[in-house]
Amino acid sequence: MNNKPIIALDFPDEQKVMTFLSQFNEPLFVKVGLELYLQAGPDIIREIKAQGHDIFLDLKLHDIPNTVKSAMKGLAKLGVDLVNVHAAGGSNMMAAALEGLKEGTEEGKQRPALIAVTQLTSTTEEEMQNEQKINLSLDQSVLHYAKLAKSAGLDGVVCSVLEAKAISEVCGESFLKVTPGIRMAGGAAHDQKRVATPDFARQEGSTQIVVGRAITQAENPVEAYHAVQQLWGGQQ
Numbered sequence: 758m759n760n761k762p763i764i765a766l767d768f769p770d771e772q773k774v775m776t777f778l779s780q781f782n783e784p785l786f787v788k789v790g791l792e793l794y795l796q797a798g799p800d801i802i803r804e805i806k807a808q809g810h811d812i813f814l815d816l817k818l819h820d821i822p823n824t825v826k827s828a829m830k831g832l833a834k835l836g837v838d839l840v841n842v843h844a845a846g847g848s849n850m851m852a853a854a855l856e857g858l859k860e861g862t863e864e865g866k867q868r869p870a871l872i873a874v875t876q877l878t879s880t881t882e883e884e885m886q887n888e889q890k891i892n893l894s895l896d897q898s899v900l901h902y903a904k905l906a907k908s909a910g911l912d913g914v915v916c917s918v919l920e921a922k923a924i925s926e927v928c929g930e931s932f933l934k935v936t937p938g939i940r941m942a943g944g945a946a947h948d949q950k951r952v953a954t955p956d957f958a959r960q961e962g963s964t965q966i967v968v969g970r971a972i973t974q975a976e977n978p979v980e981a982y983h984a985v986q987q988l989w990g991g992q993q
């Protein structure tokens with residue numbers, strides 16, 4: 758899988774996305790999340806694809822296995838490169854998601870990679886323990902979900918940089934560790950709690966980084982993207 762920094766296109770409409778993308782003259786790896794997909798739908802995926810960019814469609818599915826399987830079957834037809842579910846949906850749901858993707862992928866085409874969100878990077882250990890009533894450390898919970906995702910046949914997980922090394926040790930280096938919560942040194946964390954810099958992500962074994970506001974809200978997004986890319990280490 759392409760390891761360019763994944764730019765989170767957290768914009769409210771198609772026009773803002775197209776204005777943003779028009780500043781770049783290179784193929785990118787972008788993420789379409791709920792905010793954009795719920796407004797612009799599958800058409801935005803086709804348009805971004807037509808511009809030659811790779812796409813992570815981040816809908817974080819979490820439902821009964823049959824519903825997730827059918828949804829994934831449809832998403833596979835969009836030709837995106839990476840999709841996700843919540844690991845908290847359980848191993849039956851994750852396995853069903855994978856089956857749906859396999860069934861929906863046209864013959865001869867590459868199936869989208871499937872990863873599971875472990876604990877959101879906006880969650881602290883205290884919140885997890887008090888609100889989800891999980892009686893583990895946050896690291897243990899993330900590792901547990903990573904092992905569950907691996908045994909369900911998934912290609913990797915979404916986690917923070919802080920858990921990437923332990924997951925590599927247990928699930929292998931090639932198991933995807935897609936890490937949001939990326940900030941330049943001294944940058945505002947906003948609602949994120951488990952944050953790290955692009956160079957620390959590389960050191961800890963993240964396979965991909967997801968960067969939103971540090972690029973999309975920068976005065977010069979193209980410069981900000983290249984600064985992130987340089988710290989991250991560029992295309993490997």
Ligand SMILES: O=C(O)c1cc(=O)[nH]c(=O)n1[C@@H]1O[C@H](COP(=O)(O)O)[C@@H](O)[C@H]1O
Nearest residue numbers: 765790815877878915937938967968969970
């Ligand atoms: O699945 C994700 O992409 C995701 C998982 C997670 O645990 N934390 C997380 O921030 N994300 C997404 O990554 C992006 C991070 O955006 P910034 O905080 O602006 O860099 C957002 O689009 C989030 O929806």
